[in-house]
Amino acid sequence: MFHALVGIKQVPDTTNIRIDPETGNLIRQGVPTILNPYDAHAVAAAVEWKRKLGGKVTVISMGPPATVASIRECIEMGADEGVLISARQFSGADTLATSYVLAETIRAIHQKDPIDLVLFGKQAIDGDTAQVGPGVCVRLDMPLVTYAIKIREINLEERYVVTERKTERWNEVIKTPLPTLLTCEKDIAEIPFASLPDLIYSLGYEPQVWSAESPVMFEVEHIGLKGSPTMVSKVTTPEKHTQGEVIRTADAGLEQAVKSALDKVKASGVLSAMIGEAK
Amino acid sequence: MTRRFWVFIEQEEGKIHPVSWELLGVARRLAGEIKEELEKTQEQAVVEGVLIGHGVDALANEAIQYGADRVYVVDDPIYEHYLNKPYYSAVVSLVKKHQPEVMLIGATTLGRDLAGSVATSLGTGLTADCTQLQMGEAKGGTKKLLLATRPAFGGNVIATIVCRNHLPQMASVRPRVFTMPAADPNARGEIVRETVAVVESTVNAQILEFIRNGASSVKVEYADVIISGGRGLGGPAGFKLLQELADELGGVVGASRPCVDAGWITYDHQVGQTGKTVRPKLYIAAGISGAIQHKVGMQDADFILAINRDPHAPIFEIATVGIVGDLFDIIPAMLKEIRALKAEKTQPAGQVGGENVQETASPTMQADGIAK
Numbered sequence: 001m002f003h004a005l006v007g008i009k010q011v012p013d014t015t016n017i018r019i020d021p022e023t024g025n026l027i028r029q030g031v032p033t034i035l036n037p038y039d040a041h042a043v044a045a046a047v048e049w050k051r052k053l054g055g056k057v058t059v060i061s062m063g064p065p066a067t068v069a070s071i072r073e074c075i076e077m078g079a080d081e082g083v084l085i086s087a088r089q090f091s092g093a094d095t096l097a098t099s100y101v102l103a104e105t106i107r108a109i110h111q112k113d114p115i116d117l118v119l120f121g122k123q124a125i126d127g128d129t130a131q132v133g134p135g136v137c138v139r140l141d142m143p144l145v146t147y148a149i150k151i152r153e154i155n156l157e158e159r160y161v162v163t164e165r166k167t168e169r170w171n172e173v174i175k176t177p178l179p180t181l182l183t184c185e186k187d188i189a190e191i192p193f194a195s196l197p198d199l200i201y202s203l204g205y206e207p208q209v210w211s212a213e214s215p216v217m218f219e220v221e222h223i224g225l226k227g228s229p230t231m232v233s234k235v236t237t238p239e240k241h242t243q244g245e246v247i248r249t250a251d252a253g254l255e256q257a258v259k260s261a262l263d264k265v266k267a268s269g270v271l272s273a274m275i276g277e278a279k
Numbered sequence: 280m281t282r283r284f285w286v287f288i289e290q291e292e293g294k295i296h297p298v299s300w301e302l303l304g305v306a307r308r309l310a311g312e313i314k315e316e317l318e319k320t321q322e323q324a325v326v327e328g329v330l331i332g333h334g335v336d337a338l339a340n341e342a343i344q345y346g347a348d349r350v351y352v353v354d355d356p357i358y359e360h361y362l363n364k365p366y367y368s369a370v371v372s373l374v375k376k377h378q379p380e381v382m383l384i385g386a387t388t389l390g391r392d393l394a395g396s397v398a399t400s401l402g403t404g405l406t407a408d409c410t411q412l413q414m415g416e417a418k419g420g421t422k423k424l425l426l427a428t429r430p431a432f433g434g435n436v437i438a439t440i441v442c443r444n445h446l447p448q449m450a451s452v453r454p455r456v457f458t459m460p461a462a463d464p465n466a467r468g469e470i471v472r473e474t475v476a477v478v479e480s481t482v483n484a485q486i487l488e489f490i491r492n493g494a495s496s497v498k499v500e501y502a503d504v505i506i507s508g509g510r511g512l513g514g515p516a517g518f519k520l521l522q523e524l525a526d527e528l529g530g531v532v533g534a535s536r537p538c539v540d541a542g543w544i545t546y547d548h549q550v551g552q553t554g555k556t557v558r559p560k561l562y563i564a565a566g567i568s569g570a571i572q573h574k575v576g577m578q579d580a581d582f583i584l585a586i587n588r589d590p591h592a593p594i595f596e597i598a599t600v601g602i603v604g605d606l607f608d609i610i611p612a613m614l615k616e617i618r619a620l621k622a623e624k625t626q627p628a629g630q631v632g633g634e635n636v637q638e639t640a641s642p643t644m645q646a647d648g649i650a651k
Contacts, residue, residue, distance in 0.1 A: 014433030
């Protein structure tokens with residue numbers, strides 16, 4: 001039996017965030033939250049391999065109670081169980097404190113129900129740090145495979161997984177003993193269409209909710225703000241740039257607009273070797 | 280006490296990732312920013328590199344030319360190729376031995392894999408993808424801290440992050456966020472060979488195969504000229520037109536996220552918050568509206584030429600010059616004009632024709648190095 005665990009995060013859809021032009025504050029109201037897109041692909045990969053090998057997929061997340069929506073989305077995709085780690089004490093966690101809570105949760109689940117593969121998205125789109133996966137991995141002392149694009153083979157008898165990962169220079173095919181932790185690119189698996197029974201089941205699904213004390217007694221000095229070595233000391237809005245000249249083809253005519261834009265490029269000298277300086 | 284500013288020197292197969300040199304430049308500046316403190320305490324600040332690999336001696340000398348006072352070299356066949364645990368174990372043991380105050384790592388695929396592991400192992404703070412780094416006053420009159428500034432929430436806000444009670448203060452920085460320092464061939468420094476006790480027991484992964492295909496070799500972040508396309512291209516075919524212009528100008532093609540998400544072009548081309556940070560001499564944005572997530576990745580270009588049908592597109596707010604109109608008219612007209620200019624240029628001068636793009640110095644050369 002194959003047991004995969006996927007760590008997920010519910011994130012604000014950063015493409016829809018607006019800033020209050022007067023106060024410079026984030027307008028959180030009405031910003032939709034979504035299941036982090038990379039995590040969705042990680043869940044899809046876990047479910048795909050569960051269907052090949054038989055077994056189950058557990059999803060865990062640390063976050064506010066509303067995270068239930070994202071856990072249900074994973075159940076809809078075919079995950080079997082969800083655990084939400086949620087309490088006020090966890091808030092303000094940076095990546096170090098987050099990796100502590102997730103690692104201890106995984107450890108506790110693993111003791112009852114041994115895990116073969118842990119999957120994370122390669123990064124969350126709100127922070128883009130890509131630090132939590134490697135952090136959890138260090139705490140659990142598992143092999144780490146980041147930027148995974150394809151699981152080629154999982155061998156439960158000989159206890160290994162063969163993964164293809166994409167780096168800036170090349171792709172690597174890497175063999176690691178189970179349990180291994182993968183952080184996944186979107187290529188890892190296509191998001192499946194939910195089956196009707198999964199869809200109906202997910203609507204009423206209630207995940208287990210773990211607090212700061214039970215069933216795992218998390219150490220207070222390692223969670224939330226207290227467990228976070230980094231602190232935000234200042235928040236500002238990005239500087240406004242000064243606007244340059246805008247030429248309209250409708251006014252200047254196509255040829256003239258292009259010519260005068262290119263004259264500006266030439267005058268700045270950025271392409272001197274290519275098209276020469278303006279006279 | 281010596282206050283140490285560390286840079287992880289990233290190499291693969293004997294080739295340095297240029298972000299390492301960019302970070303040595305930053306570390307030099309940071310060390311200079313605590314000068315007054317040093318005068319009071321009689322301490323000294325040093326910039327040191329950590330270089331791990333096999334047969335990497337020559338690279339240590341290069342690090343000295345780019346600003347390192349000292350380079351710690353860990354050389355063993357086990358480090359021939361990057362593997363997470365052997366590498367982070369080596370870095371962690373060096374940090375414990377020498378106790379640097381600041382540690383900078385490039386936010387590359389290798390650097391991100393490493394940085395999170397090192398920071399967790401040491402229980403210290405790590406700020407990802409910093410866009411500004413500074414040594415600044417901390418409240419309470421203690422030593423200056425590393426003020427690490429980065430975009431958050433998709434670039435909608437800029438947050439400054441400090442790590443008050445833990446060392447080293449770690450930060451990762453994407454390539455091209457900072458400029459490349461000039462190499463000083465006369466610079467002097469010390470190379471220190473380190474041996475790390477752990478080795479074999481740290482190998483928990485085996486690379487079976489390397490797949491090197493040319494397709495993923497686009498190096499948008501080190502290009503001098505980038506012609507980027509957005510949703511306004513309307514489909515994958517539009518990128519052919521941009522490629523034509525890129526070829527004419529010796530540049531590469533970039534893209535905004537929606538085009539990559541739609542599958543019009545591969546992720547290697549993506550510029551912006553979730554893609555690459557670029558600082559070319561010329562950035563042409565064609566049919567890109569200019570969402571904040573895109574702008575944070577390209578606003579440091581020397582010259583931004585924006586082309587968009589919508590006069591209210593936010594890209595015009597940061598453009599050096601903007602053209603409001605249909606890109607499918609404008610780009611062909613530009614091609615025609617540039618070809619005419621080039622023809623004009625080669626005729627009277629005769630010999631200059633052949634040697635166009637190669638006039639830029641080392642950054643481009645470095646980029647060619649990694650683009651294989």
